Amino acid sequence: MATDILMPQLGLTMNEGTITEWAKKEGDKVAKGDLLFYVENDKAVIPYESQGEGILAKIVVGPMATAAVGAVVAMLVQPGESMPESPPAPPAAQSNPGAFSESTPVSPEPAVTEVPLAAGAAPSAAALSKEEHGGFVRSSPYARKLADKQRISLQSIQGTGPDGAVIARDVRSGAPSAAATTANTAAPPFSDQRLSRIRQVAAARLTESWKEIPQFTLSIEAHAQGLLDAQSAFAALDEKISLTALLARLTGAALKEFPLLNSSWLGDGQIRVFSAANISIAVDSSDGLVVPTLRGCGERGVRELNADLRELAEKARARTLSPEAMQGGTITISNLGMFGITRFRAIVNPPQCAILSVGSIVRRPEEYEGGSRFISTIEIGLTADHRIVDGAYGARFLAQLKRYIEHPVLALG
Amino acid sequence: MRTISFSDATLEAMREEMRRDPTVFVYGEDIVRQGGIFGQFKGLPDEFGDRVRDVPISETAIVGAALGAALTGTRPVADMHFADFIGVAFDELANQIAKNRYMFGGQTNIPLVIRAPDGLTNQAAAQHSQSVEGWIQNIPGLIVVAPSSPATAKGLLKAAIRQNDPVIYFENKVLYPQKGPVPEEEYLTALGKAEIRRSGKDVTIVAYSILVQKCEEAAKQLEAEGIDVEIIDLLTLKPFDRETVIESVKKTHRCVIAHEAVVTGGLGAEIAATIQAEAFFWLDAPIARVGAKNVPIPFSPIMEKFVAPQKEDLIRAVRRVLYREA
Numbered sequence: 001m002a003t004d005i006l007m008p009q010l011g012l013t014m015n016e017g018t019i020t021e022w023a024k025k026e027g028d029k030v031a032k033g034d035l036l037f038y039v040e041n042d043k044a045v046i047p048y049e050s051q052g053e054g055i056l057a058k059i060v061v062g063p064m065a066t067a068a069v070g071a072v073v074a075m076l077v078q079p080g081e082s083m084p085e086s087p088p089a090p091p092a093a094q095s096n097p098g099a100f101s102e103s104t105p106v107s108p109e110p111a112v113t114e115v116p117l118a119a120g121a122a123p124s125a126a127a128l129s130k131e132e133h134g135g136f137v138r139s140s141p142y143a144r145k146l147a148d149k150q151r152i153s154l155q156s157i158q159g160t161g162p163d164g165a166v167i168a169r170d171v172r173s174g175a176p177s178a179a180a181t182t183a184n185t186a187a188p189p190f191s192d193q194r195l196s197r198i199r200q201v202a203a204a205r206l207t208e209s210w211k212e213i214p215q216f217t218l219s220i221e222a223h224a225q226g227l228l229d230a231q232s233a234f235a236a237l238d239e240k241i242s243l244t245a246l247l248a249r250l251t252g253a254a255l256k257e258f259p260l261l262n263s264s265w266l267g268d269g270q271i272r273v274f275s276a277a278n279i280s281i282a283v284d285s286s287d288g289l290v291v292p293t294l295r296g297c298g299e300r301g302v303r304e305l306n307a308d309l310r311e312l313a314e315k316a317r318a319r320t321l322s323p324e325a326m327q328g329g330t331i332t333i334s335n336l337g338m339f340g341i342t343r344f345r346a347i348v349n350p351p352q353c354a355i356l357s358v359g360s361i362v363r364r365p366e367e368y369e370g371g372s373r374f375i376s377t378i379e380i381g382l383t384a385d386h387r388i389v390d391g392a393y394g395a396r397f398l399a400q401l402k403r404y405i406e407h408p409v410l411a412l413g
Numbered sequence: 414m415r416t417i418s419f420s421d422a423t424l425e426a427m428r429e430e431m432r433r434d435p436t437v438f439v440y441g442e443d444i445v446r447q448g449g450i451f452g453q454f455k456g457l458p459d460e461f462g463d464r465v466r467d468v469p470i471s472e473t474a475i476v477g478a479a480l481g482a483a484l485t486g487t488r489p490v491a492d493m494h495f496a497d498f499i500g501v502a503f504d505e506l507a508n509q510i511a512k513n514r515y516m517f518g519g520q521t522n523i524p525l526v527i528r529a530p531d532g533l534t535n536q537a538a539a540q541h542s543q544s545v546e547g548w549i550q551n552i553p554g555l556i557v558v559a560p561s562s563p564a565t566a567k568g569l570l571k572a573a574i575r576q577n578d579p580v581i582y583f584e585n586k587v588l589y590p591q592k593g594p595v596p597e598e599e600y601l602t603a604l605g606k607a608e609i610r611r612s613g614k615d616v617t618i619v620a621y622s623i624l625v626q627k628c629e630e631a632a633k634q635l636e637a638e639g640i641d642v643e644i645i646d647l648l649t650l651k652p653f654d655r656e657t658v659i660e661s662v663k664k665t666h667r668c669v670i671a672h673e674a675v676v677t678g679g680l681g682a683e684i685a686a687t688i689q690a691e692a693f694f695w696l697d698a699p700i701a702r703v704g705a706k707n708v709p710i711p712f713s714p715i716m717e718k719f720v721a722p723q724k725e726d727l728i729r730a731v732r733r734v735l736y737r738e739a
Contacts, residue, residue, distance in 0.1 A: 140696060140697040141694045141695070142696055142697040143697060144694070145694045160736070161698075167697050
């Protein structure tokens with residue numbers, strides 16, 4: 001019997017998902033546990049493994065198409081079995097009025113080539129879905145068929161037909177804006193692109209943060225020799241401990257005395273203060289910024305934290321982070337030191353109260369006993385929600401963190 | 414191959430079928446005395462005597478009698494003089510001829526042919542210039558054909574006469590004097606089968622009757638622009654050859670439908686609807702229709718030309734579906 005593969009629900013709030021890429025094609029053998037496709041929800045791109053085995057008979061939801069949770073995205077058959085005549089249409093997500101499926105666009109307007117940017121108050125997932133709905137790609141049916149066959153997203157193609165519609169020649173030339181520009185002088189000297197869902201959600205959250213949260217930034221310079229010495233001590237044991245892991249551990253210690261920075265804004269005059277320091281670590285990935293959670297930074301050993309962090313970063317780069325791995329952060333650390341950035345101002349990641357921005361370790365001269373010497377320094381920034389904490393509170397926290405950075409042994413408590 | 418006129422080709426068809434089958438007879442207005450208004454019956458009475466008859470000016474009587482004759486087992490060919498006049502006998506055609514076989518449970522054949530000279534010629538004005546296949550198209554039970562050349566004129570007429578269901582045979586007036594190659598040996602042109610007049614890969618033009626040659630002229634000019642046109646000559650308008658049309662559109666991904674009849678509610682609409690239903694995902698451009706404007710045909714030569722579809726209209730339509738012209 002043919003088995004339906006359904007759009008998985010990866011995370012409680014997921015109503016629908018976009019299949020960004022199929023790892024198997026129709027006709028491929030599929031074993032249990034084989035990677036089938038990557039699905040993007042509002043939070044992340046997540047690999048989905050086959051729960052059954054057989055032959056991938058039919059892909060119902062193609063690449064870059066969106067379907068409601070529970071909709072049939074593909075069908076498996078057993079060897080020797082033929083495909084059912086017509087695959088069932090993905091069920092309309094009636095329980096989720098905001099969800100939609102690619103196969104039932106209701107409105108061809110407005111033209112898709114516009115990049116919808118979240119405006120105003122925080123758009124819900126449903127609102128974002130609507131935007132995509134309106135973003136139906138104008139194309140000739142044949143262009144759509146060709147693109148589907150070649151597994152090219154219509155959204156990635158610059159149309160040269162009437163009103164920018166994608167027509168067959170655009171798909172054949174395969175080439176987005178640059179090629180289209182040389183082929184057709186009428187093509188505009190820019191390319192309009194659609195943001196990934198992650199980017200759209202991030203845009204909405206950051207806009208919300210920027211508009212809604214009165215946030216202030218402080219920064220402090222610390223001698224970095226203590227950190228470097230700590231790294232060296234581990235290095236002598238042939239262990240490589242990252243600066244971020246060390247800083248996460250020290251931040252966890254400092255937060256014990258400044259718990260208000262380890263909190264969330266609930267609204268209605270309430271905040272939630274967390275007992276454990278679960279630090280969201282900003283990681284740069286091919287999907288953009290992702291923030292896996294490094295748990296228990298106030299309690300656990302730095303070796304353990306370092307191992308966890310390494311695994312999370314690898315998963316982030318391999319796009320295999322689970323939704324759970326990105327939940328539950330109570331404060332964020334963003335380290336851009338590896339790029340040579342010495343200081344920057346971060347934006348609070350709501351509903352968290354605070355974010356730390358870490359710069360690179362630099363050597364600079366310092367006045368010393370009437371003369372001068374070169375020292376290693378690091379600058380730590382703190383951006384915090386002024387509704388929850390005041391500048392002095394933040395300053396005291398930074399001073400404590402500076403002490404721990406300069407003398408990590410103090411963090412032992 | 415020898416070359417004869419369209420008119421002579423139909424005359425040959427009549428002669429051959431009347432020799433072959435003594436139940437075939439033909440009648441109409443002025444076909445004995447005048448030889449038909451376009452000379453298409455000249456000489457026929459000499460050989461077949463009273464199997465070629467003149468009748469009074471009453472299309473109701475002509476078409477009604479054709480039904481009666483067909484029901485009694487003969488094969489009448491009735492001439493309409495002008496296709497425009499078919500409206501006079503509309504009840505006979507639409508409610509009797511088209512429905513008798515069905516209403517009497519298929520107990521009898523209705524082997525009759527109505528010949529209907531149509532199309533624009535020499536400022537014949539609003540009542541003598543029409544192409545009225547659109548009127549007939551909507552009646553279940555009738556076969557409709559329209560030859561485009563002397564060879565297809567002969568082959569289709571012979572096939573129509575031998576057909577056991579009523580056939581409306583639209584012959585374009587401009588085609589009568591035109592000459593073309595016609596085989597000397599016996600042949601029939603199959604009903605329901607289109608012919609590809611020109612094979613091409615960029616765009617399909619579906620046409621019939623007089624428009625086929627206009628399309629061929631347009632295709633020649635378009636070739637100079639590097640556009641490779643495929644022309645399908647429908648020949649049978651109902652039921653039309655879906656398979657040939659769909660296959661061609663699947664190859665070229667673009668389609669222009671051309672007829673001299675008014676675009677509004679014309680055969681082009683029916684063909685376009687069929688293409689979108691059966692080949693939607695092969696289409697790279699909206700289907701274009703070329704035909705007469707939705708007005709009575711004017712007497713003024715300039716206005717007549719303006720209202721009727723011209724080669725330039727075809728060229729523009731082809732460029733449009735190729736996105737080379739807005």
